[in-house]
Amino acid sequence: MYCTINDHCSKRVVSDQYAIPHSRPWMVMLKYDGRFICGAALVNRPPNHHQGDLAGSSDILLTAAHCLVQHREE
Secondary structure, three states: OOOOOOOOOOOOOOOOOOOOOOOOOOEEEEEEOOEEEEEEEEEOOOOOOOOOOOOOOOOEEEOOOHHHHOOOOO
């Protein structure tokens, strides 16, 4: 891991090893037409936000705007 900004390293990045599939259930890979577009994260709402939802389910994805702008009209 390299630090480039004020020698401040994030402790969240541990190594360059691949994660075991399904070991990070809050991470999402966005694909369009079978191609990788961008990454995203699931955002949890407060408990009982929607009464019929499954426990731990989420319907919100948080990602960067540039991930979707180029694909808006496709």
